[in-house]
Amino acid sequence: MFIPAHITGFFKIYKDKDLLKTGSTGAGITLNKGVSTNIVEGNEEIYFNGDKTQLCPTIEVIKNCMNYLNHTNLNTQKSNRLNKNNKIKYKLSNKLDNNFNNLNEFNYNIIHKSDFPLGCGLGTSGACALGVSYELCKIYNAESKILEFAHGAEVKCGTGLGDVVAQYTGGFVIRKKPGLPLNVEKINIKNINNYNVVVEILGKKETNKIINNADWINKINNVSDNLLQKLLKNPTLKNFMSLSYTFAKDTGLATDKIISLCDDLSFTIGSSQAMLGNTVFCICEDKDLNDVLSILNNPIVCKIYNEGNYE
Numbered sequence: 001m002f003i004p005a006h007i008t009g010f011f012k013i014y015k016d017k018d019l020l021k022t023g024s025t026g027a028g029i030t031l032n033k034g035v036s037t038n039i040v041e042g043n044e045e046i047y048f049n050g051d052k053t054q055l056c057p058t059i060e061v062i063k064n065c066m067n068y069l070n071h072t073n074l075n076t077q078k079s080n081r082l083n084k085n086n087k088i089k090y091k092l093s094n095k096l097d098n099n100f101n102n103l104n105e106f107n108y109n110i111i112h113k114s115d116f117p118l119g120c121g122l123g124t125s126g127a128c129a130l131g132v133s134y135e136l137c138k139i140y141n142a143e144s145k146i147l148e149f150a151h152g153a154e155v156k157c158g159t160g161l162g163d164v165v166a167q168y169t170g171g172f173v174i175r176k177k178p179g180l181p182l183n184v185e186k187i188n189i190k191n192i193n194n195y196n197v198v199v200e201i202l203g204k205k206e207t208n209k210i211i212n213n214a215d216w217i218n219k220i221n222n223v224s225d226n227l228l229q230k231l232l233k234n235p236t237l238k239n240f241m242s243l244s245y246t247f248a249k250d251t252g253l254a255t256d257k258i259i260s261l262c263d264d265l266s267f268t269i270g271s272s273q274a275m276l277g278n279t280v281f282c283i284c285e286d287k288d289l290n291d292v293l294s295i296l297n298n299p300i301v302c303k304i305y306n307e308g309n310y311e
């Protein structure tokens with residue numbers, strides 16, 4: 001299952017005892033590059049772009065799914081699966097039934113193939129969580145839990161607050177309430193294919209260290225306080241980029257290098273920092289694309305990905 005990358009422009013942090021109510025409000029866009037996840041028979045391993053990893057959000061999604069199955073009528077589920085006569089599903093179900101609490105006993109591999117690295121503000125960890133959640137929920141007929149498993153896992157790992165909700169929705173997404181239940185506005189963009197989103201990754205930045213630090217939470221929430229209303233009043237890509245730049249600058253999250261690159265890109269529709277990464281992004285029309293590319297060292301050109309589960 002392909003899950004798009006997601007760039008948050010600005011956000012406000014909400015913490016709650018309930019992981020599912022913890023999250024962020026704010027706004028972002030999903031991209032036509034992201035993560036594809038598959039489940040295959042194997043030796044209980046998780047792979048990210050060919051490397052064996054212990055990826056927290058992926059592991060937590062599997063645990064969420066196991067706990068859920070543990071509390072559900074297993075026999076009914078099992079007979080459904082057996083009827084489908086699918087070898088992988090059958091093996092998976094046996095392993096899950098026998099080894100609820102031991103991830104190491106699973107007889108399958110999770111394979112993530114990503115266009116972007118982890119830790120660069122492109123929602124890669126959220127895309128892994130949502131991808132594995134879709135795949136597992138498909139196997140266990142637990143589709144109603146896809147979002148819960150993935151959002152809960154991201155929050156628990158401290159790797160994201162709003163990415164999963166936005167990635168599930170797809171497009172230019174304004175998150176009006178934190179976490180679940182979903183409360184978002186998906187903005188319709190005319191001639192969406194005329195826009196390019198150009199991404200320049202400068203380095204890594206661990207989301208965890210910012211969203212769990214009291215000083216950063218204060219700064220972020222003070223600056224973002226009225227940005228959501230401003231965007232809702234005028235929900236255009238230009239306004240989104242301008243508010244995102246204000247957020248990046250006024251919170252102090254943007255480094256001098258990021259600010260200087262954004263200044264160089266001021267002829268575009270807008271440029272800012274991809275939250276929460278050491279990454280710059282800008283939105284431009286085709287006529288400006290060559291000029292944008294000439295300014296950046298390793299630009300990655302994307303389009304806005306508008307598919308999703310918005311109703």
Ligand SMILES: Nc1ncnc2c1ncn2[C@@H]1O[C@H](COP(=O)(O)OP(=O)(O)O)[C@@H](O)[C@H]1O
Binds near residue numbers: 054206
């Ligand atoms: N190669 C890796 N294997 C496993 N985990 C990784 C690897 N590289 C980074 N991580 C972890 O992945 C998570 C990335 O989360 P985050 O910073 O939110 O990234 P993103 O912006 O891509 O969502 C962090 O918990 C980080 O420790």
Ligand SMILES: CC(C)(COP(=O)(O)O)[C@@H](O)C(=O)O
Binds near residue numbers: 119122161277
């Ligand atoms: C900005 C962030 C808190 C983290 O995003 P990332 O670094 O891409 O995981 C995001 O989840 C959000 O709530 O908007």
